[in-house]
Amino acid sequence: MKTKFYILLTVGLFTLSAFQWFDNGDLVNKIIAGLQKYHLETPQEKVYIHFDKPYYMAGESIWMKAYLLEATTHNIDSVSKVLYIDLISEKRGKLVVARILKCSDGTAKGDFMLPDTLSEGSYRIRAYTSYMRNFSENYFFQKEIKIYQNQHKSQASEADLAKALEVADLQFFPEGGNLVNGLDCRVGFKAINTFGKGVDFEGFIIDSNKDTVTAISSQHLGMGIFNLSPEAGKSYVAKIKKADGTYTGFPVPGAVDEGIVMLVDNITNKDNIKVFVYNNFVKEEDKAGELLILAHQRGEACFVGKGLMSKKSFVASIPRAKIPGDGIVQITLFDDKGLPRCERLIFVNKNQKLNLKVSSDKESYKTREKTELTIEASDAEGKPVEGNFSLSVTDAGLVQGSPNPEDLYSYMQLSSDVSPLSGPNAYYETLRGNIEQPSYYFKKENTEAFRHLDLLMLTQGWRRFVWKDIIAGKKPTESIIS
Numbered sequence: 001m002k003t004k005f006y007i008l009l010t011v012g013l014f015t016l017s018a019f020q021w022f023d024n025g026d027l028v029n030k031i032i033a034g035l036q037k038y039h040l041e042t043p044q045e046k047v048y049i050h051f052d053k054p055y056y057m058a059g060e061s062i063w064m065k066a067y068l069l070e071a072t073t074h075n076i077d078s079v080s081k082v083l084y085i086d087l088i089s090e091k092r093g094k095l096v097v098a099r100i101l102k103c104s105d106g107t108a109k110g111d112f113m114l115p116d117t118l119s120e121g122s123y124r125i126r127a128y129t130s131y132m133r134n135f136s137e138n139y140f141f142q143k144e145i146k147i148y149q150n151q152h153k154s155q156a157s158e159a160d161l162a163k164a165l166e167v168a169d170l171q172f173f174p175e176g177g178n179l180v181n182g183l184d185c186r187v188g189f190k191a192i193n194t195f196g197k198g199v200d201f202e203g204f205i206i207d208s209n210k211d212t213v214t215a216i217s218s219q220h221l222g223m224g225i226f227n228l229s230p231e232a233g234k235s236y237v238a239k240i241k242k243a244d245g246t247y248t249g250f251p252v253p254g255a256v257d258e259g260i261v262m263l264v265d266n267i268t269n270k271d272n273i274k275v276f277v278y279n280n281f282v283k284e285e286d287k288a289g290e291l292l293i294l295a296h297q298r299g300e301a302c303f304v305g306k307g308l309m310s311k312k313s314f315v316a317s318i319p320r321a322k323i324p325g326d327g328i329v330q331i332t333l334f335d336d337k338g339l340p341r342c343e344r345l346i347f348v349n350k351n352q353k354l355n356l357k358v359s360s361d362k363e364s365y366k367t368r369e370k371t372e373l374t375i376e377a378s379d380a381e382g383k384p385v386e387g388n389f390s391l392s393v394t395d396a397g398l399v400q401g402s403p404n405p406e407d408l409y410s411y412m413q414l415s416s417d418v419s420p421l422s423g424p425n426a427y428y429e430t431l432r433g434n435i436e437q438p439s440y441y442f443k444k445e446n447t448e449a450f451r452h453l454d455l456l457m458l459t460q461g462w463r464r465f466v467w468k469d470i471i472a473g474k475k476p477t478e479s480i481i482s
Contacts, residue, residue: 027338028292028304031467039299042134044071045080047127047141048411052392054401055146059116062145065390066101066108066127067408071139072298074412076106080129083108090122090144103129107388120149139416143406167201167222167240168194170250173458176262176333176342179255181232182280186263187252188458191222191240198222198436203240205252207231220452221436223459230255258282260291262333262342266454273318273346275331281309289336297329297348298417309336323348327413328457332467340467345418345457349450351380353409353442354387404437414438418460435460 045068052063066085068077080103087097096118101108127141173188193199198221205213205226216238218224230236236252258280265274273295281287287310295303295318302322307314323329326349333342354377361372377385406415415435440446441453 027334027336028294028306031292031294031334031338032301032304035296035299035301039072044135044139045069045077045129045132046071046074046139046412046416047083047129047132048408048416049085049125049127049141049143050390050392050408051143051145053394053399054405055148055399056114057148057150058114058118058120060114062112062114062125063392064110064112066103067388068103068106068108068129069412071416072300078103078106080131082129084128084130085110085112086126087112087114088124088126089119090124091119096123105388109390114147118147118149120147123147141411141416162243163194164197165199165243166193167191167199167242167248170238170240171459172238172250172253174253175264175458176260176344178259178261178342179228179230179253180259180261180280181230181255181257183259183261183278184227184229185255185261186225187228188225188455189216189218189223189238190459191218196434201240203238203247205236205238208235220448220455223452223455225455225458228252232257258286260333260341262331262344264331264344264346266346266348266457267451271320273320273329273331273348275316275318276313277307277316277333277342278313279309280312291336291341292334293331294334295323295329295331297324297327300324302329320348320350323350326350326352328417334467345460347414347441347450347453347457349442349453354379354385355382356389358391402437404440404443406438410435410438410442414441 048067048069050065050067056062064085066083068080068083069075070077083101083103085099085101086095088094089096097112097114099110099112101110123145125141125143125145128137132140170189170191173190175186175188179185179187191199191201198218200218200222202215202217204215205228207213213228213236214226216224216226228236232255235254237249238252239247239249241247260277260279263276263278265276268274275293277291277293287308289309290306291309292306293304293316294301302324303318305316307316318331327347329346329348331344331346332340335341357376357378359374359376361374365371373391375389375391377387377389379385415438418435435456441449441456443449446452
């Protein structure tokens with residue numbers, strides 16, 4: 001039975017004792033109105049494709065089922081009726097095969113017949129609707145797959161294996177946006193190899209006087225965090241230990257003399273998300289304004305409040321109960337001119353993921369014997385639910401996938417909502433969707449998963465719109481492609 005899932009998201013605006021209500025006509029009303037107008041006039045779509053295998057041989061067929069959802073609510077999207085799917089050669093950058101599938105009740109299914117003359121290598125599958133072409137191609141569904149020319153997968157060379165263990169780049173992500181001299185700042189980081197994959201390491205931070213400031217080490221897939229109170233006139237470098245025992249250096253981003261730091265604690269309190277705001281403003285004119293904190297989940301506002309810039313610090317508590325559902329929450333700190341000064345992503349997990357159980361009618365079967373499988377779906381409370389599902393069955397001895405691969409839940413709630421951060425902070429640039437082992441973060445047996453997910457949120461960027469466009473009421477395009 002095909003059943004549509006609907007998760008209703010509501011807008012909850014509230015303040016806490018540390019904040020004051022905004023008067024009509026204030027900045028907050030303009031921002032909220034801009035958010036509502038943007039999502040009303042320019043709704044967006046998400047596509048996810050479930051494939052039968054993680055890699056293929058030339059001449060095989062790629063079987064797939066696509067799911068089309070509205071991007072904000074994750075309701076089934078039944079407006080678009082056509083889905084375009086392209087197979088692109090990464091080496092040549094050319095379209096190899098294209099398919100057009102008919103969508104019905106938010107799903108579509110089909111296959112690719114791969115030519116047996118295809119060269120071995122990496123290919124990219126891209127899926128989108130005509131309507132999605134109004135927005136950045138970054139938000140098309142895209143997945144890299146490997147295609148081989150024989151039954152034996154290519155083995156990595158010793159040189160490639162050595163490169164995979166070496167840190168080629170170390171990216172720094174000061175929480176909130178900037179390091180500020182004289183203020184304690186948390187800095188997230190991610191070390192990657194030449195293939196763009198996370199690599200673990202150990203090292204330390206030294207200042208321009210060659211004094212050691214702190215030791216650092218990665219905690220998960222090259223990611224980690226350290227605290228730094230930068231001093232005016234000093235610069236900082238991370239020294240990373242290499243396999244041969246020598247060290248290589250990566251400069252830490254420079255600090256500004258005056259500014260604001262925002263620290264977010266999404267770990268220690270089960271009921272509230274704590275937001276700590278600090279500034280070091282000296283001039284009276286800099287301390288005369290107000291600061292606005294706004295939290296939203298996929299464009300649905302769920303917290304708003306403000307504090308005074310004249311205060312050196314203040315704390316806000318965002319009740320988790322006010323967050324509509326599972327997924328990324330963007331917390332932005334605006335000044336009194338409407339300029340975003342700090343930003344932080346967190347992930348709220350309310351355990352809304354379905355529980356799926358697959359059982360067979362027998363423990364063992366003869367060759368080509370008919371097999372009957374029973375699929376049971378229940379919610380977090382164990383209550384049965386109806387839905388539209390897809391199932392892939394492969395030979396475990398012949399098909400070996402990567403650990404913790406992407407699935408429908410991790411894509412919709414996580415990977416599809418991160419994109420490159422652009423702007424003056426070049427060190428904030430990161431590849432959209434380059435989340436390794438995405439389903440790792442949602443497996444109950446991974447006891448450190450939520451803490452590691454918080455590290456991930458320090459190194460990814462939410463960008464389905466730009467704040468200055470929202471405040472100005474600007475649309476992404478002048479005309480809508482349908």
